[in-house]
Amino acid sequence: MTETELKADLHRYLQQAREALLWKLDGLSEYDVRRPMTPTGTNLLGLVKHLIGVELAYLGYVFGRHFEEKVPWFGPTGRLEDVDPADEVPNADMWATAEESREYVVGLYRRVWQHADATVEALGLDETGHVPWWAEGQNKPTLHRVLAHLIAEIQRHAGHADIVRELIDGAAGVREDNDNLAPGDRAWWEEYRNRLERVAREAGQG
Structure with missing residues (x-):
């Protein structure tokens, strides 16, 4: 396999993970994309916002390729390289403010993709970066290695998004064109879940 082919493979998995995550926001209100659905506040738009920083870090900062657009939650200058860890607000990148619309956050993420993809295009796979x-x-x-790490991280968060979306309105599946779920209507899934509950209770009594 040539480097060009290997890059294409890695990029395909990267893009699939990105698209899977964003698809989970489709059809939801501004409220629902922000709803904290776990005790630690996990929410759909927050996952997208978090990955803006992740991609800018690993396919920007790490290789000395800086993003020109200011990102509000990166502090006074809006630049990742100027962020002082001592001044960081915990979890500021894990939720969107009321002023940060879905269109803004998603649009910014798509522009970050372009910046990240340009890094992949410009550098060889054996090019080394620095992750402080x-x-x-x-x-x-x-x-x-950075691409492998990034794919794993985005897929992990896409999995979080799968569960969060299902908790919001029951929607589930891997992709719009292939949900990768067992066939069955709502009644079938309800019976399936009830069966698992019965088995869990039985096992718990053993």
Whole structure:
């Protein structure tokens, strides 16, 4: 496999993860995309906002390729490279303010994709970057490793989004054109869930 082919494979998985995450926002109100659905506040738009920073960090900052657009939650300058950890507000990137509309956050994420993709296009897979928050001796990964790390991280958050969306309105599935779920109507799924509940209770009594 050539480097061009390997890059194309990695990018395909990266883009599938991005699109899977954004699809989970479709058809929801501004309220629902912000609803904290777990005890730690996990919400759909917050996951997108978080990944803006993740992609800018790993496919921007790590390789010295900085994003020109200011990002409001990156502090006074709006630039990731100027963020002072001492001044960071915990979890500021995990939820969107009322002023940060879905259109703004999603649009910004798509522009960040373009910036990240340009990094992938410009660099070889063996190009090394510097990740200052990784342990010494492991903090100079290749682009190849960074892409693998990023795909894993986005897919993890896409999985979070799967569960959050199902908790909001019951919608489930991997992609719009392929839900990857067992066939069955609402009654079938209700009976299936009830069966699992019975089995769980039985096992819990053993």
